[in-house]
Amino acid sequence: MRVPPYYKRPGWQRFFAGVIIGMIIGWVFFVYEFGTINETLVSEIKKQQITIENLNKDIETLRSVEKKLNEENEKRLTIQELEMYFTNEKQVKLSELTLYELKQKGLNELRFLKGKDIATVASTNELMIKTLENTVFQIGDGRYKLKVDQVYLYTTLKLYVKIERVL
Numbered sequence: 001m002r003v004p005p006y007y008k009r010p011g012w013q014r015f016f017a018g019v020i021i022g023m024i025i026g027w028v029f030f031v032y033e034f035g036t037i038n039e040t041l042v043s044e045i046k047k048q049q050i051t052i053e054n055l056n057k058d059i060e061t062l063r064s065v066e067k068k069l070n071e072e073n074e075k076r077l078t079i080q081e082l083e084m085y086f087t088n089e090k091q092v093k094l095s096e097l098t099l100y101e102l103k104q105k106g107l108n109e110l111r112f113l114k115g116k117d118i119a120t121v122a123s124t125n126e127l128m129i130k131t132l133e134n135t136v137f138q139i140g141d142g143r144y145k146l147k148v149d150q151v152y153l154y155t156t157l158k159l160y161v162k163i164e165r166v167l
Contacts, residue, residue: 077118081156082107087149092163098139102163105137106146113157122153132159136166143167 084103086092094102109132113121121128129148137144143166152158 075119077155078115079113079118079121079153079155079157082110082114082159083156084159084161086163087160088162092165094163098142101139102137102144102146105139106132106159106161109135110157110159118153118155121157125151125153132161 084106086099086103089099110128113128129151132146132148135145137146145164145166146161147164148159148161150158150160152160
């Protein structure tokens, strides 16, 4: 079997010439469109990179400002809550009601600290401890003293105390 000689027929020659010219025109159109789209995408990406850099600088600035404000606020912090925990409540074997009353009376002794600056309370830490330790609490028939073991001072003043019976 033999392929017919299309090069001798002018109709076929025009058809193949049209296909080749169409391919060339299509290729030129494709390259032009690809170039323009690529150019717009590159410029858009560049704009986005500049925007990202500016936003990162803004974020760094805002973080530094926030850090400074937080440091200033920490200097002006006040005591919001008082909490007291007994470290030897199981050894003393007091009822829940007695423990609750003792805790409330101990916290009432220190209620003047609520709303004070943390720096002020920290400077009068020994006075606060002595105030609590020198007070004898009368609950029912028993008399109790509190001995401060640990003090944690922040917006919440946490006291860890031992209960001692006074005879």
